[in-house]
Amino acid sequence: METVLILLALFGLLLTGVPVAFVLAGLGLALLLIGGFSPMMAASGMLSTMDSFVLIAVPLFLLMSNVMLKGGVGRDLFAAVQAWVGHWPGGLAVATVVSCAIFAAISGSSVATAATIGTVAIPEMVNRGYPRHFVFGLLAAGGTLGILIPPSIILIVYGVITEESVLALFEAGVGPGLLLVAFFILYSMAYAHFTGIVQDTEKADWQTRRSTGLRALPTVVLAGVVISGIYQGWFTPTEASAIGFVGALFVTLVVLRSLSWQGLKEAVRDSMKTTVAILLIVAGAKVFARAIALWRIPQDISELISTNIESAGLFVLVVALVLLIMGLFMEALSMMLIMVPVLAGALVVLGIDPIWFGIFFVIMVECALITPPVGLNLYVIQAVGKAKMGEVAKGVWPFLAIMLFTVLVITLFKDIVLWLPYNL
Amino acid sequence: MRIIDRLSDLVATLAGWAFFAIGLMLAYEVGARYFFNAPTIWAEELSRLAFVWATFIAAASLLHHDKHIRVTVVTDRLGEGGQRVARVLALLFVLFLAVTVVWYGTPIAINSLERGRTTGTMMDLPNWWAQAAVPLSFLLLAVQAVLELIRTLSGAPLPSHEEVAD
Numbered sequence: 001m002e003t004v005l006i007l008l009a010l011f012g013l014l015l016t017g018v019p020v021a022f023v024l025a026g027l028g029l030a031l032l033l034i035g036g037f038s039p040m041m042a043a044s045g046m047l048s049t050m051d052s053f054v055l056i057a058v059p060l061f062l063l064m065s066n067v068m069l070k071g072g073v074g075r076d077l078f079a080a081v082q083a084w085v086g087h088w089p090g091g092l093a094v095a096t097v098v099s100c101a102i103f104a105a106i107s108g109s110s111v112a113t114a115a116t117i118g119t120v121a122i123p124e125m126v127n128r129g130y131p132r133h134f135v136f137g138l139l140a141a142g143g144t145l146g147i148l149i150p151p152s153i154i155l156i157v158y159g160v161i162t163e164e165s166v167l168a169l170f171e172a173g174v175g176p177g178l179l180l181v182a183f184f185i186l187y188s189m190a191y192a193h194f195t196g197i198v199q200d201t202e203k204a205d206w207q208t209r210r211s212t213g214l215r216a217l218p219t220v221v222l223a224g225v226v227i228s229g230i231y232q233g234w235f236t237p238t239e240a241s242a243i244g245f246v247g248a249l250f251v252t253l254v255v256l257r258s259l260s261w262q263g264l265k266e267a268v269r270d271s272m273k274t275t276v277a278i279l280l281i282v283a284g285a286k287v288f289a290r291a292i293a294l295w296r297i298p299q300d301i302s303e304l305i306s307t308n309i310e311s312a313g314l315f316v317l318v319v320a321l322v323l324l325i326m327g328l329f330m331e332a333l334s335m336m337l338i339m340v341p342v343l344a345g346a347l348v349v350l351g352i353d354p355i356w357f358g359i360f361f362v363i364m365v366e367c368a369l370i371t372p373p374v375g376l377n378l379y380v381i382q383a384v385g386k387a388k389m390g391e392v393a394k395g396v397w398p399f400l401a402i403m404l405f406t407v408l409v410i411t412l413f414k415d416i417v418l419w420l421p422y423n424l
Numbered sequence: 425m426r427i428i429d430r431l432s433d434l435v436a437t438l439a440g441w442a443f444f445a446i447g448l449m450l451a452y453e454v455g456a457r458y459f460f461n462a463p464t465i466w467a468e469e470l471s472r473l474a475f476v477w478a479t480f481i482a483a484a485s486l487l488h489h490d491k492h493i494r495v496t497v498v499t500d501r502l503g504e505g506g507q508r509v510a511r512v513l514a515l516l517f518v519l520f521l522a523v524t525v526v527w528y529g530t531p532i533a534i535n536s537l538e539r540g541r542t543t544g545t546m547m548d549l550p551n552w553w554a555q556a557a558v559p560l561s562f563l564l565l566a567v568q569a570v571l572e573l574i575r576t577l578s579g580a581p582l583p584s585h586e587e588v589a590d
Binding site for chain 1: 436437439440441443444446447448449450451453454458468471472475476478479480482483486487491492493494495496497498499510511513514517518520521524525528529531532554555557558559
């Protein structure tokens with residue numbers, strides 16, 4: 001009964017349009033007051049959440065990708081990839097997917113990935129005769145690779161709230177990320193082949209390949225240093241984000257000389273806004289999680305789940321459906337911060353690996369990022385491509401199907417996720 | 425009223441550059457450790473302190489510009505009047521939260537100050553340096569929420585909402 005009332009209050013406040021961070025902190029605080037628990041916990045809980053070395057990686061990875069975005073590396077990267085795969089069937093679409101994947105290895109955010117690659121790829125593809133809805137769908141979906149291929153802001157936050165290793169989560173994201181890239185590429189090639197409406201691009205000569213490759217090289221090297229440094233244990237994810245950020249400054253200010261003072265100021269401001277918006281939700285979620293734990297809500301819910309749902313498979317299916325429904329109106333991170341603390345108990349009971357669950361969760365919230373009517377990637381693509389929401393929404397369905405299929409594949413073959421973290 | 429807006433925006437800009445400075449400090453730390461085998465004692469602690477302050481202090485500016493992440497699926501379908509009512513309700517809730525956090529959070533910092541508690545780490549900073557971040561930031565948030573309430577009730581144009589996060 002209490003659980004139902006709390007859920008009603010939660011969704012009532014969310015739908016009124018109270019900022020998610022304050023809904024969670026405020027409702028948590030109200031629950032502490034009503035339950036006769038010390039409300040000091042609200043202030044100290046928020047402070048202790050932010051006193052985390054791991055979370056410092058969030059602003060720094062955002063700074064890194066925003067500096068690269070303002071430095072225009074999207075154009076260089078796309079040109080270089082296009083010189084290699086542009087002449088394949090659906091070559092431009094393939095180049096877009098590969099560029100998204102490479103930028104995802106720099107960026108931990110799907111919005112930055114969609115914006116960076118979309119700015120260059122959308123006009124290019126539309127000029128070459130790709131239908132607009134296909135282009136928009138491809139970019140919206142390609143952008144979601146940003147949070148699956150490490151580094152990933154969402155995986156960092158998942159690691160912090162579940163106390164799992166961020167490194168293991170980063171390793172676990174690689175397999176499914178590459179699988180998704182492969183599916184997107186196959187679909188793009190098949191689409192171009194069967195519709196036959198796309199003009200072919202001529203094969204680039206070695207001269208072009210070398211000159212564009214040279215221009216994109218610093219970006220690729222930087223991504224390589226950051227990722228391999230994390231995996232080799234040279235530095236922690238947080239230190240890697242600092243190295244990556246300073247590296248991004250070096251690449252855009254010194255090597256490419258493509259970042260202006262104005263661009264740098266915008267990158268700093270945009271990163272601050274995103275960081276604060278995200279981290280305040282993390283802080284609010286901590287207060288909420290502590291308060292509902294004192295009210296024994298997670299225990300009630302795990303009990304409810306364990307008496308009604310016997311198999312892990314059914315549980316995963318139910319969670320997937322709930323996420324799809326919530327994804328219709330909520331944004332990815334808020335969904336994760338509300339759901340995961342409540343479900344964490346049930347994972348143990350059902351014997352689900354928390355690392356695998358994290359990756360499953362990320363792909364599911366990626367689906368949420370591109371399901372109309374609410375999906376941040378949809379807004380970004382709408383803005384970058386000067387498109388109508390209807391066009392973007394029409395284009396995302398095949399990609400949504402591909403992503404849900406990927407979820408099915410990693411559920412059946414868990415080793416795609418778990419092999420790397422357990423064997424590296 | 426303008427002065428508060430300016431103050432909120434100023435501290436938010438400073439917060440942005442604080443994140444920038446954290447990046448430089450931590451990169452320096454890694455360099456110092458690997459190349460000179462001489463890790464600093466200040467980089468990690470100062471980063472943490474700056475991080476706490478930067479995250480909370482910018483909350484007021486985001487409220488002023490309506491840049492916090494929120495669910496807009498219902499409010500977008502309301503008319504101008506409905507949106508105004510929703511914003512008033514939302515701001516009242518924020519005000520409740522902010523005032524309560526200031527009320528119960530301030531004694532934590534004051535107490536540490538009076539007893540001279542320190543972190544017990546290498547730099548041994550006073551505890552209240554970090555603890556003051558929450559009540560002070562929420563005080564600014566509360567003042568900003570009151571201003572926004574007055575504006576919304578007196579019929580000033582509503583800020584345009586736009587999502588920034590991932």
